[in-house]
Amino acid sequence: MKTSDFIKAKKKGRLLTMLTAYDAPTAEILASAGIDMILVGDSVGMVLLGYPSTTQVTMDEMIHHAKAVHRGAPEAFIIGDMPYEAVNQGVSKALKSAQRFISEAGCAAVKIEWSDSCLEITRALLKNKIPVMGHLGLTPQTAQKNGGFRVQAKSAEDAFTLLKRAQEWESLGIFSLLLECVPVNVASKVTKKLKIPVMGIGAGADCDGQVLVFHDIVGLFNKFQPKFVKRYANASVLLRKAVDRYASEVRRGAFPSNAQSFHMDKEEARAFNRRLV
Numbered sequence: 001m002k003t004s005d006f007i008k009a010k011k012k013g014r015l016l017t018m019l020t021a022y023d024a025p026t027a028e029i030l031a032s033a034g035i036d037m038i039l040v041g042d043s044v045g046m047v048l049l050g051y052p053s054t055t056q057v058t059m060d061e062m063i064h065h066a067k068a069v070h071r072g073a074p075e076a077f078i079i080g081d082m083p084y085e086a087v088n089q090g091v092s093k094a095l096k097s098a099q100r101f102i103s104e105a106g107c108a109a110v111k112i113e114w115s116d117s118c119l120e121i122t123r124a125l126l127k128n129k130i131p132v133m134g135h136l137g138l139t140p141q142t143a144q145k146n147g148g149f150r151v152q153a154k155s156a157e158d159a160f161t162l163l164k165r166a167q168e169w170e171s172l173g174i175f176s177l178l179l180e181c182v183p184v185n186v187a188s189k190v191t192k193k194l195k196i197p198v199m200g201i202g203a204g205a206d207c208d209g210q211v212l213v214f215h216d217i218v219g220l221f222n223k224f225q226p227k228f229v230k231r232y233a234n235a236s237v238l239l240r241k242a243v244d245r246y247a248s249e250v251r252r253g254a255f256p257s258n259a260q261s262f263h264m265d266k267e268e269a270r271a272f273n274r275r276l277v
């Protein structure tokens with residue numbers, strides 16, 4: 001899919017799907033399900049790498065995961081999430097990082113969270129033909145600084161500021177906007193006012209599409225569960241059962257059985273035994 005196809009999808013009223021992936025097998029599953037956009041999110045830091053927040057994730061780590069996703073789904077529309085390290089050290093570092101997502105990791109676009117420098121960075125990226133998705137509302141990279149992880153734009157004033165920022169960002173030429181944790185009516189108005197598709201996460205059903213973290217929807221991340229997450233499977237229970245069965249079979253000598261074993265030709269086995277005596 002090209003970025004212009006997403007804009008056409010909005011015009012046709014087709015709802016868009018987006019999920020995160022950090023590795024090849026997950027990317028393969030998402031691609032086979034026809035998910036429109038795969039996000040290599042900096043959530044990888046908390047979900048897979050055991051960091052306390054997303055801000056510790058390095059650009060090298062993002063590239064490592066984005067490459068794996070691309071190997072698993074080479075035809076997919078993959079978006080590289082610009083980590084904090086890539087956006088807080090000036091425009092030229094941000095541009096180099098975004099270029100790495102495209103040229104080294106095969107991404108089609110990058111996502112940037114709202115910050116003081118995001119518009120300047122966006123201009124530089126677009127000038128270099130790198131498609132950009134903006135991220136407004138709750139922005140985890142700066143959430144601590146801005147009052148913590150809570151629903152954003154709850155006052156008329158804040159909602160209006162959010163809409164103005166969305167419109168300003170759209171006017172620069174971003175191809176899509178992600179809205180995280182904002183009231184339904186605010187997301188609905190922003191979605192109607194923008195021409196580009198608005199992807200929601202905790203932003204209600206009136207957005208042009210939805211995005212969630214893969215590990216949340218399949219029950220593989222259990223440290224906490226935001227209200228906006230819906231769980232479609234409980235994979236960690238399933239996986240735990242499989243590990244328990246494996247351990248129990250190993251302990252009682254039931255695994256491996258003949259089915260998982262290799263055998264020597266009888267003659268060769270006899271010759272081998274003779275040489276041992």
Ligand code: KIV
Pocket residue numbers: 020039040041042043044081178180201211212213
């Ligand atoms: O990093 C991430 O997973 C995100 C979410 C909003 C999907 O940015």
